[in-house]
Amino acid sequence: QVQLVESGGGLVQAGGSLRLACAASGHTFSNYAMGWFRQAPGKEREFVAAINWNGNIAICADSVKGRCTISRDNAKNTVYLQMNSLVPEDTAVYYCAAKESDGMVISYAYDYWGQGTQVTVSS
Numbered sequence: 576q577v578q579l580v581e582s583g584g585g586l587v588q589a590g591g592s593l594r595l596a597c598a599a600s601g602h603t604f605s606n607y608a609m610g611w612f613r614q615a616p617g618k619e620r621e622f623v624a625a626i627n628w629n630g631n632i633a634i635c636a637d638s639v640k641g642r643c644t645i646s647r648d649n650a651k652n653t654v655y656l657q658m659n660s661l662v663p664e665d666t667a668v669y670y671c672a673a674k675e676s677d678g679m680v681i682s683y684a685y686d687y688w689g690q691g692t693q694v695t696v697s698s
Contacts, residue, residue: 584692597671608676613667
């Protein structure tokens, strides 16, 4: 059973930064492409970033490009999302997701999802 546990969320002022982490267990982490999504109140879940199995291919959504870095440490079974210059519109529950793949997955077609971590950006 694949388990994903996000951490690092919280309350931050506009202009600040956060680094979210997603710890994975129950599978061979390096077999999986990883992604981050977010869902704001009253809105649909939105793609944020994705990374392939070894981290040499990564992408951030246009809505966060320039402020977002996704990375992974396969030795620690963890994927990270660094978000800088946060704005109130970044307020959402952030989810990580996993899919067994040797590529990068930028769709919603992930097999496993975490419970999410709340990020709140105050103005």
